[in-house]
Amino acid sequence: MATVDFGGVTKDVCLEFTPEVGLEDYVIVHAGFAISKVDEAAALESLRLFAAMATFAPGPVGERDEAEG
C-alpha cells in the first residue's frame, strides 16, 4: 500500500499491479488500485505535439498570434 496525493486529498492505494512505482511518481488509480504509472515523457511529448500544431496550423487570422504571445 502507498499514500497517493490526489491534488490535496490523500488516500491509501494498493500498488500490487504497479510494483515499479516509486516516490513522487504519478499514477492512475481505479477502485483503490494503481493501474498505470503515468509516463511523464509521453505526456510531455503529447503536449509538445499539440503546441507545435497550435504554432503551425493555419487558423483564423489574428487569433493565432495572440495565442503564441
Place this chain on the structure above:
Amino acid sequence: MKYLDEFGDPDLARALFDQIDAVSTRPWAVMEVCGGQTHSIIRNGIDQLLTGKVELIHGPGCPVCVTPLEMIDRALVIAAMPGVIFCSFGDMLRVPGSHGDLFTVRARGGDVRVVYSPLDAVTLAANNPDREVVFFAVGFETTAPANAMAVHMAHRRGLRNFSMLVSHVLVPPAIDAVMSSPNARVHGFLAAGHVCSVMGTAQYRPLAERHHVPIVVTGFEPLDVLDGIRRCVLQLEAGTAEVENAYARAVPEAGNRPAQEMLLEVFELCDRQWRGIGMLPASGLRLTADFADHDAELRFDVGEVRVAEPTRCRAGEVLQGQLTPDACECFGKDCTPRTPMGAPMVSSEGACAAYFQYRRLDPSAVRS
C-alpha cells in the same frame, strides 16, 4: 493537478479543433465507448463544438447502466437477507430494480454499505466474522483486476464469509455488437483509455480489421478527447482502419501484465446479458471453479427473480447510441438523478446523467 490541467488548455484545444475542421470533408460518426468520456464531452461542450463535422455517438461503456435488471434484483434479495453486509460502489445504490433500489433495502433495515475499494469489503469480512459480506462486482476491465485481487486475498486469508456477486463485462464484445448491428452507423471508435491501461491495445486489432473501423485509444481530458477524434478523422479521411494510441502517457501497448495475470487466475470468460443490448457471447467474466466458494450466486438462494422492466424508460436505445438522452420524453421531468427511471440517469458514467448535469439549462433547448 499535473498532467491533468495541461490537457485542458484552451489554445491547444483550438489547434486540435482547427485540424479536425481542416481535414474533414464530410460529417463522420464517432462513438466514444466509455461513459467517462461521454461526461467529458458533454461537460466541455466538445459535441457542440464539432456540430456538423463529427457526430459523437455515446457508447455502452457505463458498467452500472449495462448491468441487467435481473442481476440488480438478485442483489436486492441478497442485500435484504439477515446477517448480510452488502457492499457496493456508490453508483449502484440508486439504480432502480424491479421493486426499489439498494437504498430502499437500507431504509428497511438492510445493512448496505458503500465502499471505495473492494479491499474495504475484504476488511469488513475480516472484522465481522459472524456476518456474510457480499460485494457487488460490477465493471469493465478497469475494475476487474481490483475485484479479482479482493477475491484472491479473501481466499488466501481464509475469509469464508466473503463472497462476490459478479456481473463483469468486457469492452471488445460491445464494440463488436455495435458494429454487427444492422443499424450500425458508427465510422470510428474512441476506445476507453483506462480499460486499455489494463488490457493493452492488441485485442482491438482484429476488431478494426474485421469491421474496417479506426479505433483510437483515448484519454479523458478535453485535449485527450479532441486528439482521439482528430486521429480518428484523419484515418477516416485516409480510408485506414488502424488501432492507434492517443493516450500513451497512461496506456503501454502491452497493458498491465500483473493485473492481466490476476484476472486470468480468478476469472474466466462467460456469456453475459447486457441491459438494453441483450445476450452477448463471451462478453463477461465470472469466477473460476477454484473460487466458487466466494461466488454469491452459488452461496445464496435467491429463488426465482421476476424482472419487470420499466415501460417508459428508453435507456436501451440510449445505450445503443440510437437516442440522445434529451430526446426521451421522461428526461428531466419524471426522470432525474434524484428520481431515476433508468440506470443511465444514476451513474456518474451514464449519458442521461451527463445531459442532465450539463445540458438541461441549454437556452437553445428551451421552447416557449
